[in-house]
Amino acid sequence: MTATPPTTTRRPIADRHLFGPGPCNPYPEATLALAAPLLGHLDPDFLEIMDETCDLLRHVWGTDNRRTLPLSATGSAGMEAAFVNTVSPGDVVVVAVNGLFGERMVDVAGRHGAEVVRVDHEWGTPVDAERVAAAHPSPKIIAAVHAETSTGVRSDIAALGALKGDALLLVDAVTSIGGIELRADDWGIDIGYAGTQKCLGVAPGLAPFTISDRAFGRRVEKPSSWYLDLGLLGGYVGEASGTGKRTYHHTAPTAMVVSLHAGLQRIADEGLEKVWDRHAEAGRLLQDGLEEMGLTLFAQEGARLPELTTVRVPDGVDSAAVRAYLLERHDLEIGAGVGEFASTVWRIGLMGHNARPDRVALVLAALEDALAHAA
Amino acid sequence: MTATPPTTTRRPIADRHLFGPGPCNPYPEATLALAAPLLGHLDPDFLEIMDETCDLLRHVWGTDNRRTLPLSATGSAGMEAAFVNTVSPGDVVVVAVNGLFGERMVDVAGRHGAEVVRVDHEWGTPVDAERVAAAHPSPKIIAAVHAETSTGVRSDIAALGALKGDALLLVDAVTSIGGIELRADDWGIDIGYAGTQKCLGVAPGLAPFTISDRAFGRRVEKPSSWYLDLGLLGGYVGEASGTGKRTYHHTAPTAMVVSLHAGLQRIADEGLEKVWDRHAEAGRLLQDGLEEMGLTLFAQEGARLPELTTVRVPDGVDSAAVRAYLLERHDLEIGAGVGEFASTVWRIGLMGHNARPDRVALVLAALEDALAHAA
Known part of the structure; x- marks a missing residue:
């Protein structure tokens, strides 16, 4: 049995932007x-x-x-x-x-x-x-x-x-x-x-x-x-x-x-319907911004969730490298795709407290930076 | 459906001593x-x-x-x-x-x-x-x-x-x-x-x-x-x-x-064995103190847990009234008994961070006070 306590790491507290498919940054x-x-x-x-x-x-x-x-x-x-x-x-x-x-x-x-x-x-x-x-x-x-x-x-x-x-x-x-x-x-x-x-x-x-x-x-x-x-x-x-x-x-x-x-x-x-509106706006701003960057959305038009956006990884871009860059450079998490789309789709969540214009601005700017570095 | 949000209470944050069978007050x-x-x-x-x-x-x-x-x-x-x-x-x-x-x-x-x-x-x-x-x-x-x-x-x-x-x-x-x-x-x-x-x-x-x-x-x-x-x-x-x-x-x-x-x-x-010792000491102090107050322990001698002490409610004392007094007067929770012992046994836990002499002193003093008021 492990009589001696295991050695553990004292690490600084990480402060991440949780823009993956959840969890998100909680309401304060x-x-x-x-x-x-x-x-x-x-x-x-x-x-x-x-x-x-x-x-x-x-x-x-x-x-x-x-x-x-x-x-x-x-x-x-x-x-x-x-x-x-x-x-x-x-x-x-x-x-x-x-x-x-x-x-x-x-x-x-x-x-x-x-x-x-x-x-x-x-x-x-x-x-x-x-x-x-x-x-x-x-x-x-x-x-x-x-x-x-x-x-x-x-x-x-x-x-x-x-x-x-x-x-x-x-x-x-x-x-x-x-x-x-x-x-x-x-x-x-x-x-x-x-x-x-x-x-x-x-x-x-x-x-x-x-x-x-x-x-x-x-x-x-x-x-x-x-x-x-x-x-x-x-x-x-x-x-x-x-x-x-x-x-x-x-x-x-x-x-x-x-x-x-x-x-x-x-x-x-805040008001439940206002919260829904806030999510709708954040999702629209994000999806418009991604398309303006020349990226292609994955989910069928008309059925897109505002709180979770799927977008195709551009040809020739390494999905994992971009996610790693975002995490290391910007403390920002986005999600990979699932199943056969694991490396060809990203999932970007703007949920709860994160469904706000400042978060949209941040994720778009950070992704643009990451794509410039990954290209 | 409940379109209108329910009315809720804005209450002060309660600060309890959790000396029941768990949860206890966590380590800071x-x-x-x-x-x-x-x-x-x-x-x-x-x-x-x-x-x-x-x-x-x-x-x-x-x-x-x-x-x-x-x-x-x-x-x-x-x-x-x-x-x-x-x-x-x-x-x-x-x-x-x-x-x-x-x-x-x-x-x-x-x-x-x-x-x-x-x-x-x-x-x-x-x-x-x-x-x-x-x-x-x-x-x-x-x-x-x-x-x-x-x-x-x-x-x-x-x-x-x-x-x-x-x-x-x-x-x-x-x-x-x-x-x-x-x-x-x-x-x-x-x-x-x-x-x-x-x-x-x-x-x-x-x-x-x-x-x-x-x-x-x-x-x-x-x-x-x-x-x-x-x-x-x-x-x-x-x-x-x-x-x-x-x-x-x-x-x-x-x-x-x-x-x-x-x-x-x-x-x-702290050291796992030292933590066990701390629990053992707290339990012993509590159990000795309860017996000095004239109370009778419930669990069989030799098989008593230090972290959770069971003690008989004295004849003529209302178990629930004492627990309510402790909660209201001292913000202190102890547990009732279980099953057929629901109103004839109390369960007092000194677990984790609570396995300390100051907590023993507090619970004994508060219980003495409660018994004086319930008599």
């Missing part, structure tokens, strides 16, 4: 909240903050679902919670695949015994609601990604909701929540999960989750996951907020919840 | 690290910090296991990861139950189809290794809790390791790690999980996890959980630290990992 309020004196998970103050966090989450989800809460793990665990609580072996799940996260849904649903019907789309294009709805006559679940982080594409969830019939609509809103229009109830979303580290402007670590009464009524009674069992988690957050009745399930990650509360409060104070 | 280094500029999960600086965190975790676990990492969820998810990766339907799992967390192991193992053989012990007493080892001739797994958070009892894991035979030894070290002697390799622990919010002195949110090559070789190839699939998580931390080869799995909760790194570094700097 969210960072400060992390450093506040820690609260116990049963502290009356914490329970109030948890209740308010659920209320604020309902606001950003656009839902009245009483079962709306921050799961105590990252966004990917939100995907797992969505399927483990709703899929029994043999259930038909139609999955719209137009990027990595749709692909992952296929894997996760399959692990719980789903009969998966996948509907593939070209990467960079949005989900075709009619094709997805026609893929099976009576699925239990139709699943899709609202904002594909791997390609920078937005899909029309309302269109899926209009065609879902009796199926439950399960939506990945990791990269959309808090950045673009999202109206879970109006669009017919039954089960939704998200992350904190994208447009909500909070560090990664929690998965905002919502489920309708209709979906909850069709859930798996005793899912294989104890940690993500929504039947038990209802008691953890007092089911309907404000009742004050709680049962101990697990120790809430209190610092992260308090930080999420602060980020959500910041968004509510 | 861990708190400050939370507020540092956020790093991306693929940032070279973060990957170094992750590697060092795994090295430091090996140190506090007392293991050379290359598969030692912080899972991206709370300690309870560590329990889930332990079972979901090792239990196939029909596998025999012997569980030593001497408190709530042994009880929970029975539930979690059962969800994955284990044939559970439970060996019950009176709450407040330690696990009887011989009885546990004799419960089944050839179990796949023997599972036990090192430090029962519900009762304040320490069990002899080395004794279980000596008798485990071919079985895998699965241990809950949530409340022991970083507080009392723990030597995973020397004691024959094959699978171990813990939490950050107890004696490691970090906020809740991660589950330090370790698994031996022997146990990994007998794992479930494609477990029902994608999020906690150790076969995938190996790539996430570069399998053997320092190789630099990584595959994207999920977005690491970077702020929490950086904070854990700072807490572990603090422990290594």
Whole structure:
């Protein structure tokens, strides 16, 4: 056994511009909240903050679902919670695949015994609601990604909701929540999960989750996951907020919840629709600027996310060298592409606090500098 | 949908003494690290910090296991990861139950189809290794809790390791790690999980996890959980630290990992065995002080944890009223009992940064004050 402590490095604190696909630089309020004196998970103050966090989450989800809460793990665990609580072996799940996260849904649903019907789309294009709805006559679940982080594409969830019939609509809103229009109830979303580290402007670590009464009524009674069992988690957050009745399930990650509360409060104070507008403007400025530089956008026109822009690496340019230059020279992170586009696409995120004109100006100037050096 | 933001409360920041069963007040280094500029999960600086965190975790676990990492969820998810990766339907799992967390192991193992053989012990007493080892001739797994958070009892894991035979030894070290002697390799622990919010002195949110090559070789190839699939998580931390080869799995909760790194570094700097001694002294001072006040300790003598003391509520004293007084008057949290002992036992934790003489003096004085007011 390692009786001697390992040797570690004392390093200066890095101060990065996080313009990749997430995490982003958090809202200052969210960072400060992390450093506040820690609260116990049963502290009356914490329970109030948890209740308010659920209320604020309902606001950003656009839902009245009483079962709306921050799961105590990252966004990917939100995907797992969505399927483990709703899929029994043999259930038909139609999955719209137009990027990595749709692909992952296929894997996760399959692990719980789903009969998966996948509907593939070209990467960079949005989900075709009619094709997805026609893929099976009576699925239990139709699943899709609202904002594909791997390609920078937005899909029309309302269109899926209009065609879902009796199926439950399960939506990945990791990269959309808090950045673009999202109206879970109006669009017919039954089960939704998200992350904190994208447009909500909070560090990664929690998965905002919502489920309708209709979906909850069709859930798996005793899912294989104890940690993500929504039947038990209802008691953890007092089911309907404000009742004050709680049962101990697990120790809430209190610092992260308090930080999420602060980020959500910041968004509510600014005004949710104004925050969407701010993201829209930043994305437009960035995408216009990239095209003015002669670069080619990757995501299909009309389906481009403002908060996450995909752009083709110019011929003859070394994608990794440019990213390394940006990091070393400008302390600025952008993302590589995913899968077959790993070295031919960049992903540039302007999310949450970073959806601002100064950040657009910086990333365009830095990229121009990097391309001059890489040429 | 909730178009209007909910009304929330602007409240003063509470500054609590967290002397319950966890979380505790973190090491100052861990708190400050939370507020540092956020790093991306693929940032070279973060990957170094992750590697060092795994090295430091090996140190506090007392293991050379290359598969030692912080899972991206709370300690309870560590329990889930332990079972979901090792239990196939029909596998025999012997569980030593001497408190709530042994009880929970029975539930979690059962969800994955284990044939559970439970060996019950009176709450407040330690696990009887011989009885546990004799419960089944050839179990796949023997599972036990090192430090029962519900009762304040320490069990002899080395004794279980000596008798485990071919079985895998699965241990809950949530409340022991970083507080009392723990030597995973020397004691024959094959699978171990813990939490950050107890004696490691970090906020809740991660589950330090370790698994031996022997146990990994007998794992479930494609477990029902994608999020906690150790076969995938190996790539996430570069399998053997320092190789630099990584595959994207999920977005690491970077702020929490950086904070854990700072807490572990603090422990290594002080010296792990000195930290154990500090906990031992604080616990002894507290337990002596409580007995001097005429109170009766709950956990069996000889098996008492120094970091978590259980004490009987005196006859005629209202447990909840005392706890409320402590919180309101002294901003001081202690824990209620669990299960049938909910109102007859208190749990007082002196963990991590709180395992210090000044904290002992404070909690004894405050409790004396509370008892005088509650009488």
